Structure formats: C-alpha cells, structure tokens
Amino acid sequence: DTGVSQDPRHKITKRGQNVTFRCDPISEHNRLYWYRQTLGQGPEFLTYFQNEAQLEKSRLLSDRFSAERPKGSFSTLEIQRTEQGDSAMYLCASSRDLAGGYEQYFGPGTRLTVT
Amino acid sequence: RKEVEQDPGPFNVPEGATVAFNCTYSNSASQSFFWYRQDCRKEPKLLMSVYSSGNEDGRFTAQLNRASQYISLLIRDSKLSDSATYLCVVNPGSSASKIIFGSGTRLSIRP
Numbered sequence: 001d002t003g004v005s006q007d008p009r010h011k012i013t014k015r016g017q018n019v020t021f022r023c024d025p026i027s028e029h030n031r032l033y034w035y036r037q038t039l040g041q042g043p044e045f046l047t048y049f050q051n052e053a054q055l056e057k058s059r060l061l062s063d064r065f066s067a068e069r070p071k072g073s074f075s076t077l078e079i080q081r082t083e084q085g086d087s088a089m090y091l092c093a094s095s096r097d098l099a100g101g102y103e104q105y106f107g108p109g110t111r112l113t114v115t
Numbered sequence: 116r117k118e119v120e121q122d123p124g125p126f127n128v129p130e131g132a133t134v135a136f137n138c139t140y141s142n143s144a145s146q147s148f149f150w151y152r153q154d155c156r157k158e159p160k161l162l163m164s165v166y167s168s169g170n171e172d173g174r175f176t177a178q179l180n181r182a183s184q185y186i187s188l189l190i191r192d193s194k195l196s197d198s199a200t201y202l203c204v205v206n207p208g209s210s211a212s213k214i215i216f217g218s219g220t221r222l223s224i225r226p
Contacts, residue, residue: 040123040218041218041219042119042202042204042216042217042218042219043159043202043216044216045213045214045215048213056213091158091159103149103161103164104161104214105161106158106159106160107158108157108158109158
C-alpha cells in the first residue's frame with residue numbers, strides 16, 4: 001500500500017497525559033499536512049511542512065501541540081497535557097509540491113478520545 | 116460568514132436519480148477548488164478537482180461560477196454506493212497550501 005499511513009488508528013488517554021501520533025506520507029510527496037476533524041464538521045487545518053520545514057501553523061494549534069518532520073519524511077504530532085476538547089480525528093495528508101498542484105491525499109486518521 | 120458554506124443535507128434520493136449540491140465561498144481571490152468524498156468514519160478522498168471550464172468524470176460533473184462564487188457537483192444515475200458526505204474544498208489563495216473544507220453535504224441513496 002503506497003498511500004498515506006497513520007499510527008495509531010485509535011488512542012484513548014486520560015486527561016493530562018501526553019500523546020504522539022505518527023504519519024507516513026506518500027513517498028514522492030514533499031508536503032505534509034495535519035488536520036483535525038470533529039463530528040459533523042469538515043477537517044480543520046492545523047499545520048503543514050514542506051520537506052522538513054514547518055511553514056504554517058493555524059491559530060488552532062495551541063502551545064500544547066507540536067509537530068515535527070525531522071528528515072522530511074514521516075511526521076509526528078504531539079499533544080501535551082491533553083484535554084477533553086482535544087478528542088477528535090487527527091488526519092494527515094500529503095501532496096506534491098506547488099508545481100504539481102494542490103491535491104491532497106489523506107491517511108486513515110488517528111481517532112483520539114480523552115477521558 | 117464561513118469561508119466555505121454547504122447545505123448539510125441530508126439529501127435522500129432514490130437510486131437512479133440526479134442530485135446536485137452547491138457550495139459557496141467567501142474569498143473572491145480563491146484559486147483552486149475540489150470536491151472530496153468522505154464515508155462514515157473514513158478519511159476524505161479526492162473526488163475531483165474543479166476547473167474554470169467545468170469538468171466531467173463519468174457520472175460526476177463539477178462546475179465553477181466565479182462571478183457568484185460557488186461551485187457545484189452533479190451526480191447522474193446515482194448508485195447506492197454514492198451514499199457519503201461530499202466536502203467542498205477551496206484554496207483561498209492566501210497560502211500556497213492551506214485549504215478550507217466546508218462542513219459537508221450528506222447524501223443518502225435509497226433503493
């Protein structure tokens with residue numbers, strides 16, 4: 001399977017704990033994006049990387065959230081001191097660079113439940 | 116006003132019917148437009164890009180109206196497998212990569 005993969009698929013954690021999610025993009029895609037989606041809403045942009053550089057962050061990304069893409073391949077999204085409001089589906093997507101268009105391809109997501 | 120607005124539905128139509136959705140966007144400088152499909156508890160999947168001249172892919176036709184700032188999706192001869200949420204997606208032009216999703220329109224096809 002050469003699509004975007006995410007791990008874990010589900011995560012249940014207690015409030016106050018830290019969690020980390022991983023995303024592996026399509027191999028030839030330079031750009032990687034993180035989104036959050038809650039029930040009945042479309043995905044909301046969190047941040048994106050061009051290779052290893054984090055080029056944009058949403059105001060939704062509070063200080064408790066951090067994302068990395070250290071070698072320009074896979075990425076991690078960490079949430080510190082989780083809150084119940086963090087419960088959502090966290091989606092990763094990747095795309096080619098600008099010249100190749102904006103079409104983004106999504107992974108299956110990590111569903112986070114904070115109890 | 117939301118940047119991208121869609122009628123949430125649900126649209127409940129019989130198999131074989133033709134159904135159309137509209138989506139409006141607020142930023143007149145928006146550059147790229149897409150329709151994504153999302154099945155329940157699954158990730159969004161790209162259905163089609165929307166070009167200025169309009170485009171067709173089998174039973175699906177997408178149109179862009181820049182003057183009125185809306186895009187549309189037409190599904191002909193609907194199948195049971197078309198039941199899903201259809202997400203309108205717009206690149207507002209302020210960032211090369213940021214895209215804005217609508218909340219989606221739910222479609223249910225009945226036998």
